[in-house]
Amino acid sequence: MKAREYAEHIALPDQRVAVCGDWHGNVGWARMVSRALPTLAPEVTTLLHLGDWWMPPAETDAIFAETHINRIYVTLGNHEPWGEITPLFAEQPGAAIRVSDIVWLLARPARLTIGGRSVLSLGGAASVDRESRIEGLTWWPDEAITDKHVAAAIAGGPADLMLSHESPADTPIRKVREILQRNPDGFPASALEASAASRARISEVWDAVRPELLAHGHMHVAAGGRTADGRRVASLGREGQNWNVALLDMRTLKMATPHLAIIRGLAEQWEDDHIAHEKRANGAAEALHSGVLDGLPPSPEALRDAKDYIDGRRTLDEIIEDVRRRHTRRPIKDDDE
Numbered sequence: 022m023k024a025r026e027y028a029e030h031i032a033l034p035d036q037r038v039a040v041c042g043d044w045h046g047n048v049g050w051a052r053m054v055s056r057a058l059p060t061l062a063p064e065v066t067t068l069l070h071l072g073d074w075w076m077p078p079a080e081t082d083a084i085f086a087e088t089h090i091n092r093i094y095v096t097l098g099n100h101e102p103w104g105e106i107t108p109l110f111a112e113q114p115g116a117a118i119r120v121s122d123i124v125w126l127l128a129r130p131a132r133l134t135i136g137g138r139s140v141l142s143l144g145g146a147a148s149v150d151r152e153s154r155i156e157g158l159t160w161w162p163d164e165a166i167t168d169k170h171v172a173a174a175i176a177g178g179p180a181d182l183m184l185s186h187e188s189p190a191d192t193p194i195r196k197v198r199e200i201l202q203r204n205p206d207g208f209p210a211s212a213l214e215a216s217a218a219s220r221a222r223i224s225e226v227w228d229a230v231r232p233e234l235l236a237h238g239h240m241h242v243a244a245g246g247r248t249a250d251g252r253r254v255a256s257l258g259r260e261g262q263n264w265n266v267a268l269l270d271m272r273t274l275k276m277a278t279p280h281l282a283i284i285r286g287l288a289e290q291w292e293d294d295h296i297a298h299e300k301r302a303n304g305a306a307e308a309l310h311s312g313v314l315d316g317l318p319p320s321p322e323a324l325r326d327a328k329d330y331i332d333g334r335r336t337l338d339e340i341i342e343d344v345r346r347r348h349t350r351r352p353i354k355d356d357d358e
Contacts, residue, residue, distance in 0.1 A: 022078065022105040024112065026119040031094070032134040035067045039090070040184075040267045040276070042238035042257030043073035045100060048080055050260035055084050057287035061279055062268050066091050067135070069269075071238035071257060072098025072144055072186030078121030085123060093124045094133070097144035098186035098239060103161035129166070130174035130226075136271030141180035141230055143170060146187035146239050147219035149212040165215075166222045175229040182274060183232040186239045190220040193246030194256050200240060227252075234274045236267070243278075 039058060044050055058065065066089050074095045081093070094117070097106065109118050110128060118126045127133075131142040145166040154160035166187065188197055204213065227235055236255045243264030245255045255276055258264045266284060267276040326343070329335040335343070 022102065022109065022120055024109045024118045024120065027113045027116040028119070028125070029116050031117055031125075031131075033067055033092070034136065035065075036136045036271050037062065037065055038135060038269050038271065039065050039068045040236055040257065040269050041068060041070050042262075042265045043071070043098065043100075043241065043259040044076060044265075045073050045260060046075040046077070047260045048076070048084070050265075051076060051081065052084050053284060053288040054266055055088050055090070057266075057279070057284040058090065059088050060287050060290075061266075061283075063089060065089065065268065068093045069184060069236075070095045071184060071236060072096050072146070073100045073238060073259075074098065075101055076124070078124050081124055082122040091123055094142075095124065095126050095144075096131075096142040096184045096186060097126060097129070099146040099148045099164040101164070103163040104157060107161075107163045129170045130177065132177050132180075135182075138181040138271050138274070139179070140182045140184065141174060141177065141226075141232065142184040143174050143223065143226055144186050145170070145219070146185075147212070147215040149206075149208040149216050151212065151215075152209060166219055168222075171222050171225055174226045178230065180230045180232045181234075182271075183227060183230060183235040185223050185235065185237045187219050187223045188237050188240050188256065189227045189235065189254065190217065190224040192220075192256075193248045193252075193254055194242065194244045195246065196242045196244040197240050197256055200242065234276075236269075236276075245276075 039062065041054065068090050070093060072095065074097065085091075085093070106126060109120075109126070110116075115128050115131075117128060117131060120126060127142045127144060129142075129144050133140040133142065143166065145164055148154065148160055148164060151160045156162070188194075192198060201216075208216075223237075231252065233251075234253045234255065236257065238257050238259070240256050241259040241262065242256045243258035243262055245253065247253050253274075255267065256264075257267060261281075263281045264278045265281075267278045269276050326335075
């Protein structure tokens with residue numbers, strides 16, 4: 022992983038953005054989201070990710086190349102390649118890092134302005150499964166939210182929206198509280214203590230900056246809640262779950278959460294449309310290419326012309342005129358003339 026660009030300040034005009042929970046490097050799920058988003062929210066160009074990202078940068082660019090998404094800002098989680106990420110942040114502390122054409126990694130903490138709203142990002146979390154992982158290979162201590170991160174986040178003052186990977190302690194979300202109380206996966210006491218300390222740090226920041234909305238991942242729970250003083254918390258599910266994708270209106274800070282069945286249905290429709298589109302383009306290419314009668318495949322130029330025709334970029338008359346110009350040569354005059 023390499024840093025392509027650093028940015029100290031991020032200010033976006035977007036009035037609506039997509040927010041996503043954990044993906045865990047799942048390329049297939051990212052592709053499904055990319056196929057659904059253009060129909061769900063064609064005006065959305067920015068995606069905010071809540072950590073446990075670990076997506077291959079170049080492949081991510083390719084997946085979103087045919088969508089309107091041109092910026093992805095990642096609030097880092099615990100399951101990230103911190104061994105690669107930490108040295109990049111050390112080069113320019115506090116700055117966001119662009120690691121691909123569209124993917125940015127946010128510092129801890131990071132301050133953004135989106136649609137005129139102040140946004141605080143504070144990544145990191147405790148891995149409750151770290152005893153089953155290998156330090157330096159699948160787990161790094163750098164995942165932890167430190168006292169220094171907390172102090173810097175609070176020093177930045179109030180925020181309208183807070184993005185984190187870790188859940189706050191004393192969360193108003195009942196489903197999250199139940200998981201923490203039951204410990205259904207039987208994690209050891211040491212892991213639970215580290216998790217509690219991590220959540221306490223998020224709460225310290227949450228109580229100080231008092232955002233209207235806090236959105237987090239990590240818990241793999243799709244639910245929301247509201248505190249007695251009116252602050253809202255949204256927990257987004259992991260890949261393949263409901264509430265992994267949310268559409269956030271920056272004017273109202275209200276979220277719309279499309280059902281999983283809708284996302285899958287739109288992705289399948291995209292696939293059907295794409296296959297039909299390719300068939301139409303191939304058929305047009307064969308019609309434009311005389312060599313097909315001799316068993317020859319259409320040339321790259323014929324495929325390009327066909328795609329332009331199917332996509333409506335050029336009319337058939339324009340294509341014929343272009344072909345005429347490309348393949349017509351002026352007669353060569355004899356020297357005696």
